[in-house]
Amino acid sequence: MREGRPASFYWLAAFFAAFVLFLYGPMIAIVVLSFQGPSGGLTFPLNGLSLHWFERLWSGGGIVDIKSAFVRSLQLGLVVMALTVVLSVLAGLAFRKRFVGQNMLFYVTVASLIVPSIVTSLGIALQFRLLDDAVKAVAPPWLAEGYGTMMGLFTSALGAHLTWTLPFGLLIMFAIFNRFDSRYEEAARDLGATPWQTFRFVILPIILPSLVGVGLFGFTLSWDEIARSSQSVGEKNTLPLELQALTTTVTTPEIYALGTVTTGVSFLVIGVALASILALRARQARQGSDAGKGMV
Template sequence: MLKPHHLRDARPAGFWPLALVFGLFLLFLYGPMLTIFVLSFQGPEGGLTFPLRGLSLHWFHKLAEGLGTVDIGAAFRRSLMLGTVVTGLTVVLSVLAGLAFRKKLRGGDALFYIAVASLIMPSIIVSLGIGLQFRLVDTGLKELLTAMGADNLLEGYGTALGLLTSALGAHLTWTLPFGLLIMFAVFNRFNPAYEEAARDLGATPWQGFVHVVLPLIGPSIVGIGMFGFTLSWDEIARTSQAIGDVNTLPLELQGLTSTVTTPAIYALGTVTTVVSLLVMGLALCAAALLGRRSKARRT
């Protein structure tokens, strides 16, 4: 028997207080980002606070011209390249680890805890440790070159610290544990009957992985890639002591907060946030598409 319309739409007494708390939480979470978005579109007379003065793309044009001696374009390209490499390595290593941990490994539990231990370590400590390791490498290589009498190589040697060495390692200590946790959860729920069916039909292990396993875990791989890029894109603490003599975009942005006193800093923040949102949007679309294809194959 259907209930009257007014009874079906009645909400519990605690609904509106909880809805108010949730709304305030969303405002607290996204309010600063929305404020920066709005203030970045001010006119030439705009300042760092409200009220809004005009509406234009003036500060984005100023951003394109450069902010003093800081090369925003170069920092942007460095962050983009680092994020792309981190994403690729995070995806590949997470998938391989997930496949390996499907079988019982001697010492596997200890290896897992070691892999995710960096999540509970303070980020700045991880960065300092990696930076110290690479400085020890520098010292060792210089002593080796000196002992070998390779003066030409010694003069041209700078440091092992760099974007795709120490900074890459620092970012992987942050992104890889998330990828491992996601992939382990995926394979814990993975039905091996699909692989057994492929083997019964004569598929090799490689064919079974490419044509059966990979399409089924495709949405999760896209999610790992999204985590890898977005976590790397805005990372500061783990990069600060391990980057060497160059800066990523977040580090440049952090430095500019004390020197740039115009809405151009807001324009830069808007651009970096839009890049993250675009990556997230593309990842969600790709995951949804792969999910539909996977469902179609199972049916």
Template sequence: MREGRPASFYWLAAFFGAFLLFLYGPMIAIVALSFQGPSGGLTFPMNGVSLHWFEKLWSGGGIVDIKSAFVRSLKLGLVVMGLTVVLSTLAGLAFRKTFRGQAMLFYVAVASLIVPSIITSLGIALQFRLLDDAIKAYAPAFIADDWTTGMGLYTSALGAHLTWTLPFGLLIMFAIFNRFDHRFEEAARDLGATPWQTFRHVVLPIILPSLVGVGLFGFTLSWDEIARSSQAVGEKNTLPLELQALTTTVTTPEIYALGTVTTGVSFLVIGAALGAILLLRARQARHGSDAGKGMV
């Protein structure tokens, strides 16, 4: 006999559907309005359907140099992603053993999650201003005449983004190594493998799908970061800062096209990361099956 669902199920399902609509409704509206015709406005109803605002956005004659800002954010996100993966992995390996000051180091590493983002950005900007003053005062012979500040995308902005991505990467690596089976490493050492060979051929292939997730966190958190970049980015803005500056001055759907492009990049990176994770897990399962057949 088939039992019917209780009425509470349908009420909860309706509530969940309303929550999803509230959560993703604004994004859907922005995407729809970005495909308006040349006479389109910022509100519904739509005036035609075309790619006019995307063409204007990428032509370089619009409200912002989208290509330069896009490339800057993309390069910075890739650097942050790489450093987050490497540093989080090394930290996760280090925290597997007990050492003096371990607890203090952990709390310092995750403290940036508690401190407001704008305060972190202001602190980094102040630190670089003090550094600039010290360089100008004590090392004038080693700097160029037109040198103004050490702040930039790959100095202060990179540090600001890492204060946001590294704690997440570290926490993920803690979860990975807490459930890691140490017997694999012991077997490799018994067979004469060096520590590097053990990591390269045993540990890394097992944790590689999780490292893809850490990299995904690093890139996406850097890609849309505003508060930590606002005071520490230097002279050239990232794409999110350009987008924020345009929200008070733009009166055309071009800003919606820009929002659609940035959202599309985020979904593209997420899809690529999920695809890579599935491929790596399938490869691991295939290798495990082949190893089992070899033993038989």
């Protein structure tokens, strides 16, 4: 006879349900409130049901240009994602062998996870201001007069975001290569493959699903980053900074519509990444099965 579950199971299940509600309840409330009618407010109950606030959000008639901020954050996130994947793979390959300063380089890279984000952002901003002063000091007068600053979306802000995403990518690559079977590489070399051919046709297809996860980390961490962008982004803000500014000026459900859009983009990227990982793993399984049948 099957024994019933103990009372502790139901208590733990209720605690877990309350925990999930605590995490996602505010997000669900914002999504629901964003679909209010034109006369809707910031609290429940709903006053009508429409897409009015989404239309107003993208009409460009608000306090800030949401479209431009959205595009800037999307562009920065894609660049950060690409650089995180490339640099993490190169670093992971380099750390497979011992070299001088290996431990120091690792600790310096991971240290950015420990340093407070606002301190990192402020330090990068100060560094670029020193560079600006140096350029103005040595540049000809005609060039110094029109010179502004090196700080910008793809300079200081990009560097600030990479200090946040690269350590995660590097740690993931460590885990991947620690479990990597080097016999595949030895077999490729025995067949006459060059180092580049070994990487392209052997290593890369095996680690590709994991690289999708690294790219997901890179994009999502950059997409909603505020603290590291606050001092280093330059003149034009990213979407999270605009969203933070709107919380003190906008008193309509338009702010909820913006929150719903940003959340939707995050879930879309996560869904695409998970689908890509499943597709790549299924492809690897089919290739392994076909290779096994060929040997038979």
